[in-house]
Amino acid sequence: MKLISQLSKETGVPIGTIRFYEKTGLFSGETKKEITTNKYVYYGDDVVEKLRFIQMAKAVGFTLSEIKEVIDVWYKKEFSKKAKIEVLNRKLSEIDEKMRELKAVKKQIALCKFNIENGIG
Amino acid sequence: MKLISQLSKETGVPIGTIRFYEKTGLFSGETKKEITTNKYVYYGDDVVEKLRFIQMAKAVGFTLSEIKEVIDVWYKKEFSKKAKIEVLNRKLSEIDEKMRELKAVKKQIALCKFNIENGIG
DNA sequence: TCAAACCATGCAGTATACTGTATACTTGTT
DNA sequence: AACAAGTATACAGTATACTGCATGGTTTGA
Structure with missing residues (x-):
């Protein structure tokens, strides 16, 4: 579990951008309930994984809301198996289109x- | 040679977007000098080609200024052969990176x- | 001829994705 | 104790890429 500056160093994503992503719901850190003196947020390796995914997906032209769609079916449980597979299949064909x-x-x-x-043209 | 609405229909790019691209220097149409009654702009097939290129490059995450770099070495002559090749080689490795x-x-x-x-995870 | 459709210019507004600034509290070091 | 460095919150500002609107001129078909 790391604090935000450590997470930033590990991923190369600026602190401001990490906060922005968290606010838009792409992932979330957690506050330690045993600590009551501050509101420091800790991030696990799942967030590192998500940030790397976000960076790659952005580089190939996906928007944050398109990326959020994938992360939601990937990590959340409030979707049926069928709905999840449908989203992922759609993304896979978008990827194939981008490949072309x-x-x-x-x-x-x-x-x-x-x-x-x-020397032509 | 076609007018802007025809160009828009052929490429699927909205008229406003075409004008925006032209204003940012991605391409330019031409006015017929023999016609003096209006300022209508005509576009050739090179513009269709460029618009298709822009659409694809945008879809895979290139910005308009990155795309402009390529179009400039592609169609303009104010660059040395060496400078042109250098830009294109850089783009080719950026493409390989995106592929990865x-x-x-x-x-x-x-x-x-x-x-x-x-049913894992 | 006159209305509908098309064209140009300019400028304001929007969406997305950050980026910076101000304020204030917490922690660690000396 | 003091001070730098790290953290949180909130909100304003910026860059990119459009998108819409108002205005006014042009062309074309009934």
């Missing part, structure tokens, strides 16, 4: 490079 | 799905 788009962009750039290297 | 992240996200979601299907 990424390949198309790569192809376009590679062609552009080829043309420049060979 | 996309695969990691897919793996994570597939695992999550497996666990739910088998």
Whole structure:
């Protein structure tokens, strides 16, 4: 269990961003009930895992609300098995679509490079 | 050569968005000099090509300014061959990085799905 | 000819995702 | 005890990428 600055160092995500994510419901830390003098929040390894997932998903164009959808079915229990599988299957096909788009962009750039290297265009 | 509403229909990009992109320098249409009664702007197939590229690149997480970088070396001549190749190589490795992240996200979601299907977690 | 549809310009407003600032309390070190 | 460093809360501000609206001119079809 780590405090927010430690979590920030471990993941590279700024403290302000971590607080913002927590406020939007992407994850939550916990306060130790045995400590009554402060309101310090502790984060477990599940939060590290979620932050890494968020960073990767954001890098490939998913929005925070799209990411939240996955995290919700992943960690929460208030969804039926059927509903969870449906969400995940939808995400998997969105990923396949992104894979195709990424390949198309790569192809376009590679062609552009080829043309420049060979003095065409 | 088509007017903006035709371009919008062909690409699925809203007229307002097309104007916004043009204003940010991602591409430009042309006014017919022989017509003096209006200021209508005409777009060629290169703009259609660019719009499709922009849509795909955006879908995989590139920002408009990152996309503009590529379009600039792609269509403009005020860069040395060396500078162009350098930009394109950088983009290609960014794409490979996104490819890795996309695969990691897919793996994570597939695992999550497996666990739910088998009643684990 | 005249209304509906289309075009251009400018500028305000919105959504998303942060980022910074101010205030105040807690902890650790000297 | 004092002071730096860490933590929490709240709220304002910023950057990016649109989106909508008001205004006014142009084209086209009945």
